[in-house]
Amino acid sequence: MELPYYPINDFEPLMKGMVIGGMGIFHVFLAQFAIGGGIVMCYFQWLAHTNRSPLARRFLDSYFNALVLISFVVGALTGVGMWFTTIQTSPRTIGMMVDEFHWVWATEWTFFCVEVVAGYAFYRYAAQLTDRSRMRLLVIYSLAAWFSLFWINGILSWQLTPGRWAEGGSVWAGFFNPSFWPSLFYRTAASMTIASLVACIVINTIPDLDREERRHLISRAGRLLLPMVFMPVLGVWYLAVIPADSRSWVLGGSAAMTMFMLLAVGASLLIGLYALIGLLGQRLYINGATATLLAVLAFAASAGGEFVREGVRKPYTIRETLYSNSLTQADVERLRRVGSVTDDPYPLRDAQAYPNNQLQLGAKVFRFQCNICHTMSGANGLTHLTGSWLVDQMRMNIAKLQHTKPFMPPFAGTPEELEALVQLLKWVSGGRPNQWPVSDDPKVFADLRRWLDEAGTAPGIAAAMAAKDRKKGD
Amino acid sequence: MDRVFPFGFPFPTAFYLTLYVVTLVIHVVFMNYVLAGGGYLAVGSFLGSRRDANNATGDATSILRDWMPFAVSATITAGVAPLLFLQILYQRDFYSANLLLFHRWMSIVPVLIVGFYLSYLYKGRTIGHRSAVWRTVIGVVAFACYFFTAYSWTENHLLSQRRDIWPVFYASERMMYFTPSLWLRLGLWVSGSVATMVTIVSWQLWFARRHGGDVREGEARRAATLALCGIGVSVACAAAYTAALGDGVFKVVTGALGAPYLVAAMVGLAVQAAVWIAQRRSQEFRGGFLAFASAGALLSIIGMTVVREAIRLAGTDVATLYPQHAADLSVGGLPVFLAFFAINAVVVGLCFRLVHRGRLKAGGGA
Secondary structure, eight states, rough: OOOOOOOOOOOOOOOOOHHHHHHHHHHHHHHHHHHHHHHHHHHHHHHHTSSTTTTHHHHHHHHHHHHHIIIIIIHHHHHHHHHHHHHHHHHHHHHHHHHHHHHHHHHHHHHHHHHHHHHHHHHGGGGGGOOOHHHHHHHHHHHHHHHHHHHHHHHHHHHHHGGGGGTTOOHHHHTTTHHHHHHHHHHHHHHHHHHHHHHHHHHHHHHTOOHHHHHHHHHHHHHGGGGGGHHHHHHHHHHSSSSSHHHIIIISHHHHHHHHHHHHHHHHHHHHHHHHIISSOOOOOOOHHHHHHHHHHHHHHHHHHHHHHTTTTTEEEETEEETTOOHHHHHHHHHHOOSSSSTTTOOOTTTSSSHHHHHHHHHHIIIIITTTTTTTSSTTTTTHTTTTHHHHHHHHHHHTTTHHTTOOOOOOOOOHHHHHHHHHHHHTTOOOSSSSOOOOOOOHHHHHHHHHHHOSSSSSSSHHHHHHHHHHOO | OOSSSSTTSHHHHHHHHHHHHHHHHHHHHHHHHHHHHHHHHHHHHHGGGGGGGGOOSSHHHHHHHHHHHHHHHHHHHHHHHHHHHHHHHSSSHHHHHHHHHHHHTTHHHHHHHHHHHHHHHHHHSSSSTTTTHHHHHHHHHHHHHHHHHHHHHHHHHHEEEEEEGGGHHHHHHHOOOHHHHHHHHHHHHHHHHHHHHHHHHHHHHHHHHTTTOOOOOOHHHHHHHHHHHHHHHHHHHHHHHHHSSSSSHHHHHHSSSTHHHHHHHHHHHHHHHHHHHHHHTSSOOHHHHHHHHHHHHHHHHHHHHHHHEEEEEEEGGGGGGHHHHHHHHHHHHHHHHHHHHHHEEEEHHHHHHHHHHHHHHHHHOO
């Protein structure tokens, strides 16, 4: 297949991952609120029409308004925003996902339609409906919302654990992949947690409720935190089924990944403990501020979890298929011969800023291969990451990139392009002087070619894991 | 391109083109309601500030104010499916236009969020019913948000078809693409949305009247006049836009591929015009008239949507896309989609039935 070249934008000083991560975390949090919110409302509707809680109906009206105003508006639009942001970050990745799973997405869309119709029917007419009709509408809404999670979960989990799909299996082999079920159940529990905590906030905003009435409603909402007890088991299940190298990143292999994992676990643990002691044991009263703080902790847990989910895919965006720089292994092999930017039709926007053609070539290589995850001097900036490397060290480290850092993809270009990138990094680190010599020593190019050949085009994670196993054996 | 759309293309391409057009038509119906309805509310809030608009019922303003949030939600949801099939059909073109327009394009997300919330504010009693000034500001800003989104989509659509200028456009860092035909094309779609919106609102007023609600005197006449104005302007924009098309594109649109749909669109417009002229003479909305107006509007939307696609196809080397479309159709999942489409269509029907019967049983009226 022809390699598509896209007009790549620079987000500096932000890295693209921060933009899509920020949008993604926000969207996931709101979407999970919508999913759990449906379950919370079904429960309270049941309490209302079985006369188990005379206050449940008042809560329902307030809660549903919050759900509509937050989830239906921002949740829905950030969903579209996710699509657009992913296109900005990695058009080839989202393109491949759409090509492979468009019928799954189309199926999810039919559930969106049900969600919107059932939700708005309840929003507009709930006050005029019988309890039985209200309950049925809410059940339809909840099922539709949960099924939207079901479908998107298959696509997202496939990115990390494509399972038998990677061996030529069907789309369903990819959909029902090894991490599908633990991820689905975990997200369901997370959804109920978020919705329950938001319920506690809403209860504190309902006027004319006395403290005992609030305590009663909070206690009921707190019961929906119960699925949290399964989260540790589901988390362990998830870790057990993801690839060993991905697991190693979160278990100490990568400081950032481990830290975010601990953030997710720690925040969840705090919420769980508070739920256990305060809400289920009814020993603590939860006011609006505390409820908000717990919801913020849930947001932090979601943020940590999503960061880990995105991060552990490295060096891929689609495991065993597409490297994180949107290239396949076959692309890398070809681009090592013909050059990665030889056919790139897009000029540099600041070509005149570079003193020579070699630096311009380096800038195009940086844009094509590195810019998706790195900036030049901003967040995750290459000049910071490589600042202490000597020039020969830099040449070899980049030529053998996937072995230098196993979560990096292999360099996908010719020795000339690699040398151009090295010169660019040195030029930027050197303060962008007006004059810069062209590096054209044949021995350098010969060394680079040899190192590239030695490194190969396969990912470095297998070699890294083998080395780790050998170390354990010793 | 020598056969009627979508025939003449290999099956996978024809299949995705059909799905794209069908789902886009659904999206356009809701979009027309939001775009023209937003404009109506903006103008109405300004002009209506002299009368007691706060308590007005039984007119287009009250209907639109009440239903706009749902309509925005429905428009966005209905837009997901054509957005999906667009990525199958013209992936590289669409993605490239997205990237070239960068922040400008991405800004439609926060802008729509603002428009969405303003539609809730407009509907609510806190601001929307209290102050004429605030109501005007909210109405105008909300419409500006919807219009900006429409403008951006037009811009994106046109840029996506200009592969020849992408590198130069990228180098220029402009993030705004303008071509003289942009305003004509946008004018055609915006003015064309008026008649659709009027038809739907008229049905809502007709339905309200049928169930004992009041309809403001002269509303049917006003609606007909508005629809006729919309049709008139859209015909003028269509003529100017057609004149601006290049010879090659014009031949495709008026050739076998697009001609039947162009004729359908014109017939649809003629039917609508005739119906609204007749309706204008009547004091109240008539179901028969509205049925014909709906059929005419649908015919126009289908016709214009296919003509829009024919223009794009005329400028695209579509044969290069055939292998990818065939590969996409070979992936599994279509039967599952069709099954859930049918099931969920029934469930949506069930929701309507639940509301209808639930209200009857609860004594809330039909």
